[in-house]
């Protein structure tokens with residue numbers, strides 16, 4: 001035992017560092033089907049405890065697939081899902097129906113997604129997912145998830161109001177309940193278990209090599225154990241937006257100054273290990289960025305919500321010049337590029353400001369929370385604004401004066417902005433700083449429509465190996481629509497557990 | 505073991521709080537929480553069974569303090585939402601170690617995003 005551990009440690013040690021984390025297959029192949037080489041055996045191993053992992057584990061248990069073990073590297077359950085915004089697209093959801101929207105359907109949703117995917121999305125998978133939306137919704141309701149009463153709205157890129165939202169506006173409302181349901185029904189969860197590698201023998205994934213007692217992000221912590229999965233290994237390890245090296249390799253245009261909305265554990269090592277064991281990664285360079293980030297808060301934060309007022313009613317100015325520098329209502333890519341042109345001479349970000357009238361929204365939740373959490377500030381005059389953020393005052397005054405004239409005329413000769421929602425600016429103001437943040441990885445492991453991971457060399461499924469959620473690629477194509485990851489991750493749990501049942 | 509828990513309970517009762525206290529020097533370069541002083545009299549074994557090099561698990565905390573949802577926060581909270589023991593993101597799905605450390609100061613996991621809500625513990 002002791003010597004085997006040492007042996008394993010050596011093998012893994014050589015593989016750590018750099019991008020290619022993987023590479024224990026050699027040691028695994030040394031004892032292919034030697035039962036004693038395993039420290040433990042279960043029926044199904046689930047990697048990751050976000051929506052995809054929680055749903056897959058619960059559904060596998062309900063399909064009577066045996067012992068289900070969820071392995072999570074962090075010290076908390078839930079990954080990105082736990083901090084997510086709680087938007088969930090469900091065609092034909094009860095709230096939508098009660099609003100009299102009767103003409104929605106899974107096909108309608110898929111059409112919207114296909115347009116967003118710009119020819120790179122997978123219709124078969126999207127359709128399968130959309131068809132299970134109500135199952136996923138019902139699983140949440142049964143587990144005790146609460147959604148906002150009578151709340152169902154149309155979000156960006158959708159042609160209909162079909163997005164519901166959790167009570168507290170966070171995916172944590174769902175992850176905590178699915179976790180509790182899983183515990184009640186006998187799913188086992190272990191924190192601080194870092195997947196180091198897969199054990200592939202022939203055309204089959206037999207199990208995983210895990211760093212037990214891992215303490216994020218210290219690679220030297222914990223000890224290596226090998227766990228075998230009789231029926232399936234389900235990879236639900238999420239996206240890699242926090243993996244700065246990998247991010248830069250697949251999309252060099254992602255500026256290193258860009259922060260990220262994701263939880264710290266959103267790194268790509270499991271996907272890369274899968275690739276090293278033959279899985280096909282695709283669309284890795286398709287990474288979604290939000291131009292609505294604030295450098296004064298972590299993660300996703302309140303900025304996006306605050307700017308839904310700011311972009312429409314206020315203006316964005318450069319701290320360098322005191323002038324506007326873009327149409328505040330332009331598309332994401334154009335806005336990100338314009339924002340990131342604001343830099344000091346050493347290249348560091350000169351975070352542009354967005355401000356609007358405080359007196360138009362003193363009690364608005366978005367304003368109250370932003371001021372409370374000090375990611376936005378109330379200033380009483382342009383003088384105060386200029387001195388707080390070091391903006392040239394005369395230029396700023398001129399900008400506001402001219403802009404107010406444009407509001408009165410209803411046109412924006414400088415940037416051609418649509419001015420129907422613009423307001424004459426009058427102190428006091430709510431002001432925040434902005435800089436884009438990296439948000440979602442469309443790319444990842446290629447699977448078939450049942451979530452079976454495809455082998456890059458044969459294009460057929462690797463036996464016993466499944467993947468779900470943000471770690472998969474080729475589903476959404478160029479852009480994922482808002483509220484559709486929640487849907488995909490939760491429904492894939494149904495689809496995969498059925499596929500395992502059929503295979504077993 | 506029982507004796508340990510008793511003396512710990514007593515220490516807790518005296519300060520009427522379930523917090524582990526400030527960092528103080530325990531021995532040599534090792535720092536630890538002031539309210540855990542009595543535990544150190546027995547060496548490291550209580551929290552690190554087997555070897556001081558062994559990683560601590562939540563069991564070491566839960567034995568004395570109970571489950572996360574049962575532990576009241578006696579510290580001043582900036583707002584009710586900032587109660588990490590009733591987090592809408594994690595609730596019971598959080599390890600004690602996500603926010604607490606015995607030998608060093610550690611920022612609670614929530615402060616990663618909610619930067620103004622928490623002091624370092």
Ligand SMILES: Cc1cc2nc3c(=O)[nH]c(=O)nc-3n(C[C@H](O)[C@H](O)[C@H](O)COP(=O)(O)OP(=O)(O)OC[C@H]3O[C@@H](n4cnc5c(N)ncnc54)[C@H](O)[C@@H]3O)c2cc1C
Pocket residue numbers: 047048049050051052053071072073074077078079080081082083084085086087088089171193194195196236237238239261262263265266267269270299300301439440468469470471482483484485486487489
């Ligand atoms: C702030 C934010 C807001 C969002 N809002 C929405 C929204 O409102 N609606 C919507 O549909 N989508 C939203 N998204 C996107 C969506 O939340 C994510 O795409 C989705 O949660 C991904 O789920 P997942 O289960 O695939 O991955 P995750 O939830 O990220 O779970 C993956 C888990 O795997 C673990 N893991 C990773 N590597 C290892 C390893 N080596 N060993 C063991 N475990 C590992 C991670 O720690 C993590 O816990 C949002 C995303 C963010 C970041």
